[in-house]
Amino acid sequence: MPKNKLIFSLSLATLIAYGSSFKYGFSQDDWFHLSISQATTFPEFLNFFNPAQVSWIFFRPLSTHVPYWLASSLFPLSSAPYFLHALMLIVHLANAYLVTRIARQYLSDSLAFTLGIIYAIAPLHFLSLFYIGAIQQLISTFFSLIAIHYFLISKARSQWILGILTLSALLSKELAL
Numbered sequence: 001m002p003k004n005k006l007i008f009s010l011s012l013a014t015l016i017a018y019g020s021s022f023k024y025g026f027s028q029d030d031w032f033h034l035s036i037s038q039a040t041t042f043p044e045f046l047n048f049f050n051p052a053q054v055s056w057i058f059f060r061p062l063s064t065h066v067p068y069w070l071a072s073s074l075f076p077l078s079s080a081p082y083f084l085h086a087l088m089l090i091v092h093l094a095n096a097y098l099v100t101r102i103a104r105q106y107l108s109d110s111l112a113f114t115l116g117i118i119y120a121i122a123p124l125h126f127l128s129l130f131y132i133g134a135i136q137q138l139i140s141t142f143f144s145l146i147a148i149h150y151f152l153i154s155k156a157r158s159q160w161i162l163g164i165l166t167l168s169a170l171l172s173k174e175l176a177l
Helices: 003-023 030-036 042-049 061-074 080-103 109-121 123-130 132-153 159-170
Strands: none
Touching: 003 080, 003 109, 003 123, 030 061, 030 132, 042 061, 061 080, 061 132, 080 109, 080 123, 080 132, 123 132, 132 159
């Protein structure tokens, strides 16, 4: 299947299954995540990545601080959830695409496509796509899938690239370990 048709099909499936997530705004831990993701200067932004500056129970700068900071910096609080839900759906779509690409290494194109569609619409992703605070799982999965895809397709694998991708997954959610 051509790349454009694959992306269109995965996008359509994702929007049909999870497009209604746009109706949901901030809730629960989102308010805490917004409060810890405030930075008005570049040094404050860099402190997101400084474990010594963490005063709460987790260290997830790539999947908590950065998305919430972007949303609250670029948009008013009333529009920020739409940005985050769009980001979440795009990351989920990228994950479905990566699942399809990885599956093509082992399955026929039609089975890989079917697996990608199943991944895109699986109810397992409900919490990760409706609750903004669960963006961590999507971003961590994204970096993990990129690492797997890189490992499978690269002839001369760079340990540095694999290390950076693994570190990115871990800076998104420690369960990437």
